[in-house]
Amino acid sequence: MTPAVQAMQRSDAQNPAMLWVAQGSELWKASPGPHRPACAACHTGGMAGVSARYPAFSDELKRPVTLPQQINHCRTTRQDQPAWRHDSEALLSLAAYLGQQSRGRPIQPPQDPRLVPWQQAGEALYRLRMGQLNLSCAQCHEERAGLKLAGAVIPSGLATGYPIYRLEWQGMGSLPRRLLNCTTGVRAAPLSEDELTQVELYLMQRGRGLAVETPAVRP
Template sequence: MTPSLQAMQRSDAQNPAMLWVAQGSELWKSAPGNGKPACAGCHTDGMSGVAARYPAFSEPLQRPLTLMQQINRCRSTRQSQPVWRSESEALLSLAAFIGQQSRGVPIEPPEDKRLLPWQKAGEALYRMRMGQLNLSCAQCHEERAGGRLAGAVIPSGLATGYPIYRLEWQGMGSLPRRLLNCTTGVRAAPLNEDELTQLEMYLMQRASGLRLETPAVRP
């Protein structure tokens, strides 16, 4: 992160992701028009700290859900609305708005034994060599963090600011999108939804104690 990028992220007036946060704020307050409540109608105490505790275990589904998955579940079960597609403007905007309510809060994954198998599976994926380049996430983001790849600095792979605004994308994107970009980069088969959830769980565990940056800006 260059000083100019850090300054862009820290200033709400300069951070382009705040456009998505503003849209998310409107979605948060808007009822779906079918007699069901708006998000704000149920979550009257706000969402401070919530994003820092996801993924979390869902009792009805008996599996973990990421924040974006939980948003879509609330949309379908509480508001009787069709789920938003992955990477849609609406889903990213609402996730960015909810995440921004926890900006500066330390990441604190739930201490739930039911999550451990998923976290362990995520760590195994993180350390597994994959693709035609035969590389693992750990080889880049631990062993070579701070080095350079094609002129760009290799980051330490800490998922502290998603959804993020990437200059490369000229827009917002989710952590699964970034992970799928990486698998494409090493010429590996795309990860499925369960694998993406497992990897996100491990990355949030790995970032435990760091402060949430949502909505972050990256190169």
């Protein structure tokens, strides 16, 4: 990140992602339909620190879920509404609003043995050479972090600020969108939803103790 991008992220007045946070705040307080509870009606104690603990294991679904997946689960089961599509403005906005409430808090993945097989599978995918270019995530984001690829600095692959505003996208995007961009870049088959969750679990474990930056800004 250049100093200008860092400054943009630090200032709520300049950070374009705050537009999505504001929309998420309205969605949080609004009833989604007649006689349907708003999110705020159930979650009265505030959500500070919640996004720092996701993905987490869902007792209802019997599997790990990401924060956007949990939002959609609440939406379909508690509010009787259709799930939002992946990377929709509404889902990104609500996830950004919840993430912003954990900003500055350390990432603390749950110490849940049920998550371990998924985390291990996520690390295996992270280190797996894939696609026609035969590259792994680790080769770029560990071995070559700080070097340049096509003029851009290779980051260290720490997912501390999602959903993020990317200047390249001119909008907000999720971690799965970024991961799928990478698999496309190495000309590999897209990861499945389960595989995306596995990689996210590993990345959160890898980032344990780092501060939540949501909503982050990236080039």
